[in-house]
Amino acid sequence: MLGTPTxxxxxxxxxxxxxxxxxxxxxxxxxxxxxxxxxxxxxxSASIHEEATYSTNVPFMAVFNNLVIYKQDVPQxxxxxIVPELATSWAWSPDNLRLTFKLREGVKWHDGKxxxxxxxxxxxxxxxxKATDKFRKNPRQTWYQNVADVxxxxxxxxxxxxxxxxxxxxxxxxxGYTPIxxxxxxxxxxxVHPIGTGPFKFVEFKQNESIKLVRNPNYWKPGRPYxxxxxxxxxxxxxxxxxxFIAGKxxxxxxxxxxxxxxxxxxxxxxxxxxxxGPTNVSTNLxxxxxxxxxxxxxxxxxxxxxxxxxxxxxxxxxxxxxIGGSMLxxxxxxxxxxxxxxxxxVGYDPDVQKNRAEARAIMERLGYGPNKRLKxxxxxxxxxxxxxxxxxxxxxxxxxxxxAELDVVETSTWFAKVARKDYSVGLNLTGxxxxxxxxxxxxxxxxxxxxxxxxxxNPELEKLFDKQSAETNLEARKKLVWEIDRKLQDDVARxxxxxxxxxxxxxxxxxxxxxxxxxxYNGYRFEDLWLDR
Amino acid sequence: MGAYLxxxxxxxxxxxxxxxxxxxxxxxxxxxxxxxxxxDSAGMVNPAEKVKIEKELGLDLPIPQQYAAWxxxxxxxDLGYSYVSEKPAIAEIAPRIPVTxxxxxxxxxxxxxxxxxxxxxxxxxxxSAADYVLRVLSLSGxxxxxxxxxxxxxxxxxxxxxxxxxYTEPPATLWxxxxxxxxxxxxxxxxxxxxxxxxxxxxxxxxxRQDYIRTARSKGASASSVNYHHALRNAMLxxxxxxxxxxxxxxxxxxxxxxVFNIPGVARFLVEAIRTRDYPIVQNLVMFIAVVVxxxxxxxxxxxAVLDPRIRYSG
Numbered sequence: 001m002l003g004t005p006t007x008x009x010x011x012x013x014x015x016x017x018x019x020x021x022x023x024x025x026x027x028x029x030x031x032x033x034x035x036x037x038x039x040x041x042x043x044x045s046a047s048i049h050e051e052a053t054y055s056t057n058v059p060f061m062a063v064f065n066n067l068v069i070y071k072q073d074v075p076q077x078x079x080x081x082i083v084p085e086l087a088t089s090w091a092w093s094p095d096n097l098r099l100t101f102k103l104r105e106g107v108k109w110h111d112g113k114x115x116x117x118x119x120x121x122x123x124x125x126x127x128x129x130k131a132t133d134k135f136r137k138n139p140r141q142t143w144y145q146n147v148a149d150v151x152x153x154x155x156x157x158x159x160x161x162x163x164x165x166x167x168x169x170x171x172x173x174x175x176g177y178t179p180i181x182x183x184x185x186x187x188x189x190x191x192v193h194p195i196g197t198g199p200f201k202f203v204e205f206k207q208n209e210s211i212k213l214v215r216n217p218n219y220w221k222p223g224r225p226y227x228x229x230x231x232x233x234x235x236x237x238x239x240x241x242x243x244x245f246i247a248g249k250x251x252x253x254x255x256x257x258x259x260x261x262x263x264x265x266x267x268x269x270x271x272x273x274x275x276x277x278g279p280t281n282v283s284t285n286l287x288x289x290x291x292x293x294x295x296x297x298x299x300x301x302x303x304x305x306x307x308x309x310x311x312x313x314x315x316x317x318x319x320x321x322x323x324i325g326g327s328m329l330x331x332x333x334x335x336x337x338x339x340x341x342x343x344x345x346x347v348g349y350d351p352d353v354q355k356n357r358a359e360a361r362a363i364m365e366r367l368g369y370g371p372n373k374r375l376k377x378x379x380x381x382x383x384x385x386x387x388x389x390x391x392x393x394x395x396x397x398x399x400x401x402x403x404x405a406e407l408d409v410v411e412t413s414t415w416f417a418k419v420a421r422k423d424y425s426v427g428l429n430l431t432g433x434x435x436x437x438x439x440x441x442x443x444x445x446x447x448x449x450x451x452x453x454x455x456x457x458x459n460p461e462l463e464k465l466f467d468k469q470s471a472e473t474n475l476e477a478r479k480k481l482v483w484e485i486d487r488k489l490q491d492d493v494a495r496x497x498x499x500x501x502x503x504x505x506x507x508x509x510x511x512x513x514x515x516x517x518x519x520x521x522y523n524g525y526r527f528e529d530l531w532l533d534r
Numbered sequence: 535m536g537a538y539l540x541x542x543x544x545x546x547x548x549x550x551x552x553x554x555x556x557x558x559x560x561x562x563x564x565x566x567x568x569x570x571x572x573x574d575s576a577g578m579v580n581p582a583e584k585v586k587i588e589k590e591l592g593l594d595l596p597i598p599q600q601y602a603a604w605x606x607x608x609x610x611x612d613l614g615y616s617y618v619s620e621k622p623a624i625a626e627i628a629p630r631i632p633v634t635x636x637x638x639x640x641x642x643x644x645x646x647x648x649x650x651x652x653x654x655x656x657x658x659x660x661x662s663a664a665d666y667v668l669r670v671l672s673l674s675g676x677x678x679x680x681x682x683x684x685x686x687x688x689x690x691x692x693x694x695x696x697x698x699x700x701y702t703e704p705p706a707t708l709w710x711x712x713x714x715x716x717x718x719x720x721x722x723x724x725x726x727x728x729x730x731x732x733x734x735x736x737x738x739x740x741x742x743r744q745d746y747i748r749t750a751r752s753k754g755a756s757a758s759s760v761n762y763h764h765a766l767r768n769a770m771l772x773x774x775x776x777x778x779x780x781x782x783x784x785x786x787x788x789x790x791x792x793x794v795f796n797i798p799g800v801a802r803f804l805v806e807a808i809r810t811r812d813y814p815i816v817q818n819l820v821m822f823i824a825v826v827v828x829x830x831x832x833x834x835x836x837x838x839a840v841l842d843p844r845i846r847y848s849g
Contacts, residue, residue, distance in 0.1 A: 036702065042806065044575035044618065052577040136587060139576040192620050207619050207626065208806050209798035210703070233702040235796045239685055240700060244796075247692045249702055269692075413809055417570030420579035451578035 029226050029513065033532035037252040038241045039232035042208045045191035048179055049127065052139040052452075054432070054522050057176045058255060059211045059232045061525040062225075063110075064179030064196035067101050067120065067158075068170060072526050075518045077436055078335050079167070082174045086115065086197065096165035096473065103156040107220045109182050110201045117152035122183035124150040124160070135187050142443050142450050143172050146470070165471045168439040175435045176523040199225035199528035208234055219528075226513070226531035238262075246270045251508050251532070256280050256521050258504035260319040266506050276516040277504035279323060279333040282432040284313070284390050286496040287455050292425050294375070299363050301493040304426070305348040306360035307401045312353075313393055313499050323500040324349070326486040327441055330500060333518040335436050338483045346490040360401040369402040378408040381428040382415040390498060391428035419454050429454065430501075436519035438482045442466045446494055457494035510534055542835075546828050553824045554817075558601050561813055567593065568617045568811040591617055604817060614814035618807075623814040627800065627822070634792070634799035637722075638784045640715050644723030645730050646777060652727075653734025653773075658761050660739065668731065675728025681790035684721040688794065691717070700796045718795040722787040726780045733776050737769040744768075770841055778834030782827040 043056040048064070067087040074081040084090070087101035107115040125131040128144050147169070148161045162169060172178060181187075185195045194202050197220070200213035211232040215225055233250065235241040242262055244250050246269045258266065258275065266273055288295050288304065295301060314322040323330045326346065330337035343349050350356055369375050379398075381391040388409060395405045405426070410418055418424060433441050443466060444450055448458035462485060469481035490496065505516050510533040517524040569587045573579045588594050592603065607614055613623035656668040691698040699718075705711040741747065742765050750760050785801050792802035800819055807815035 044572065044810075045620075051575045053575050056575075137573060137576040137578075137580070137583065139578050188620065205619075206629075206798070207616075208803055231703070233796070235700070235702075237793050237796065240688060240794055240796055243688050243692050243698055244700055244702065247696060247698045249698065249700065411566060411809075413571040413574050413811075414566035416574045416577055417566060417579055420573075451580055 027512065027533070029529075029531040030533060031226050031531070032228050033534055034229045034231055035227050035252065035511065035527070035530060035532065036231045036233060036250045038244065038250045038254050039211060039234045040238070040241070040254040040257055041236055042234050043205075043211075046194045046202065046205055046211075047135075047187065047191040048177060049123075049140070049181065050135050050137045050187075050191065054176075054255070054525075057522050058525050059213070059230070060194060060202075061176045061179070062198055062200040062213055062230060062527045063194050063202050064181075064198045065107075066173060066175075066178050066180060067103075068174045069526065070174045070517070070520075070523050072524060072529060073513075073515045075515055076333065076335070077171075077174070077517055077520050077523055079171055082170055086120075086180055090170070092167075096167070097162055099160040099162070099169060101158050101160075103158060104220060105156055107197050108218055109184075109197055110195050110216060111182075111185075113182065113184055115180075115182075115197050116155040117158040118155075119180055119183050120158040121150045121152050123179075123181045126181065126187065133187050136191070139452065140177060140444075142447065142452075143440065145443065164467065165473065166439065167473050168437045168470060171435050171437040172440060174523070175440075175520075176525060177434045199526065200227075200230055203229075208236070210234055221528065225528040227527070230527060242266065245273070245506065248508065251511050252514070253504075253506045255505040255516065255525075256282070256501075256503040258506055260321050260502075263504050263506075270506075272509045273506045274509055274511075275504050275506040277321065278502055278516070278518050279329060280432070280501050280503050280521045281329045281334070281434075281436055281519050282430055282501045282503075282521060283325075283327075284317075284386075284498045284501060285429055285431055286394065286498060287419065287424075287427040287429045288493065289422055289425050289427075290455055290457065291422060294367075295425055297367070298493070299367060300375075302347060303360040303363040303401050304398065304403075305490075305493045305496045306356040306363075307397050308348050308356075308394075308496065308498060309353045309397055310349070310499055311351070312397070313390055316393055317389055317499070318502060321502045323502065325497065325500050326490050327445070327495070327497055328438060328482060328486055329433065329436055329519050335519065336438055336479060336482050338486060342483060342487070346487055347493070348496065349490070357400050364402050371402065373402070375403045377403060377405050377425050379405045379426050379428060380408040380410055380418065380424040382412045383409045384412055386501075387428055387430060394428055394498075420451075422456075427454075429495075431495075432521060434520055434522035438466075438478075438485070439470050442469075442485065446489060455495050457489075457492065459488075459492065459494075462488055462492075542832065546832065549828055550821070550824055554605065554821060555601070557817055557820045558604065559597070561811065561816055562597060564811075566811060568813065569593070571810050572617070604814075608818070608821070613818045616807075616812055616815050618810050618812045618815075623818050626803075626815060627819060630798060630800045630803050631822070633797060634785075634788060634801055636711070637715050637719055637788060637792070637797060637799060638781070640719035641723035641726065641784055641787070642777070642781055644719050645726030645780065648723070649727040649730025650734050650773065653731040654738055654761065654766060656731065656735040657738035657742065658757075669735075672728040672731045675724045675731075678724070679790075680721045680725055680787045681794050683724060684718060684791050684794040687717050687721060701798060702796070715797075718791045718797060721794075722784060722791045725787065726777075726784065729776060729780065730773060734769065734773050737772050738765055741765045741769045767841060771838060774834060774837050774841065778830055778837075781830050785823055 039059055041055050044051055046060050048056055048060055065086045067085060068082050069085045070077040071081045071083050086104050088104050089102045091100050103117055109115060126135055129141060146162050146164060146166050148163050151159050181190060182195050199216055199219050201216045203212040203214050205211045213230040215228050245253050263275060263277055266275060288301050290296055310324045314320055325337050325343060328334055328336040348356055379391050379395055381387040391407055395407060398405050419427060431445060444452050446453055446457055448463060465485050469478050472478035472481060507514060512531050512533060513529040569584050592600060616623050616626050619626060652668050656665045659665050688698050699714050701714060705714050747760060747765055750764050788801035789805050792799045804819045
């Protein structure tokens, strides 16, 4: 079975970490203390809606509330783990075209103004670009393309009207990426001084220095949060950050920053630290510019997909601790991943790599390439080790099919601009999925008009299937549709997924109440249940 | 002297003008602009929104007009707004200057306090065991990159003391501040001290062979009087020049050391601002550094006259 030992090891590590964390839940939580988590970089802004990185979610998610949220002590996000937050309940209309939320009364924004249904409408009008005020960037507008409008009924009821049934709308609303913003604060002010209803209030954000939050004494949830505050010292050098954790100067590492080799170091030097290592729902993938010759030829793209030796990537990059799958996160951490036997039947996924490569070479020879006429090209990628390292392995594997590639390292901050300009032929990219749900993955990464569809793969027939699976209310029937779509995406070499990254997070033994999530790196940072045993 | 000062002041202004033009143009020539970079954290680029933001930031104006707006603001004390944090540039830059200034001062003090005495010892005890040890030490100082030395120091601190001097919150007392900056100052100052030590040694050796030193000895002056009163003062001229230059070069060493020790100073901030093409921050910070370098050079020139009364400046 593909990657079974890896999965078992990951599951064991995860369970061990979580057990250590959860057994202590039995203790009575203590109030007080400041939790310090190192922040890996200086986020571009404090506005979660305008960014597409968990460098913003981790420090700022605790400032806000959503209508609904993934239960923070359940590691796997799914429709079953969604609980009300600013909503007290929700109900679909009989025709599944209206989703109505009853809202919590008596909730106040951090500046003392009352929260009402108008704030819900304002937030989604901004996201759907219907408001007078505008976001500077709106990376998740596609999430709400099926929402016709949001209406209010009095101060404490809001209704989402959808164009067709979409049971997963709730999954999107439960993400850490979907906080409710106040009507009375401009989008610009939310970037520099966010106002929320959440368990912690914003104090300050000093670029490249620190982010500080303080306990919200008027939080609507009785007894929460336990901590007096949260501090995020920004430590950009990972070696320094890990040493600081080992020395006990910080309480928790930044989520997913602990790689397999670093985990060994921490285990050796800070044996009492609690670590959880597992899937992140971030994939390493190949992007091919479908408009640039000779890559406009589907056969070349297929040959490139056939030469991939995924297990070699996993062994070299993560000491065997990553997963093979399609566009959806593989099981068991992923809810929608294909069964392992099905994965093996997709183009380039057959474990017999030599057989795949023989087929790839035959394709290349048919196209006129061979040992004496090799295809020259560049593999572009960002200048970050997690991008650069797999790109080097890719270049090595491409040699097997008469392709001599050169590494084109792109300054990290200009990477997406280059990709958007289509100023590349082949690229090595990382994609994080905030929500383990096909609606997010398919519409964001593979829909014809999505700005984040980097390869501009466009298949109108498949897009109809996107809508079909999205409207399907029967879970098992929907899964089958999702697998069919995923298979087609891989067979079409839309954006070949090389591996699904596993990574870890560690915390000191006196930190309690933190549950790392196994199928998203974006949703588990409300921090209201965390407490320190000091 | 007066005419010299006027001419020197004029040259300083000309230098600063040249630097301002170069940095302004270079920033706009390098690939990638602030708007692309702003969109990077959103993982997409929306052409319509991009145009809107460029207009909002005044980046659609001709470059000479943008330059005039910047210099005009600078003259009136308005440094503009950081494109990234959307806060006034002065509010972003000002708190970081004292941090780097203290660190640089400590590093420079370290390099002088270690470099000069050891250089003298090495010279007056030429080819002794102490000289060999100090020469090896100075060679290693020149060979070890400060970021690597910094990381080694941090690992040593954690392994031996279970703690490490990195910045996670502002130091509460002067003592805390000294403790925090001592290790990074040593990491940066070690290279400079090696340079100062080697230069002091060779300069001292040259002076010690001069006729007037032999005369002083023959007149019965003590060894310490000859070494420190007669020789060192004359040997210091090239050393002072190098110390002045090192003060300017320290900023380079501080960039990596501030990153390794996580110190929120201007050096690290400048690199981050260059990465994000935060033009107002980069332009104003580079101008500030340029002013410091120009002024330090001026002070060094003036020090020559103090150290050697034979030097006189004229227009």
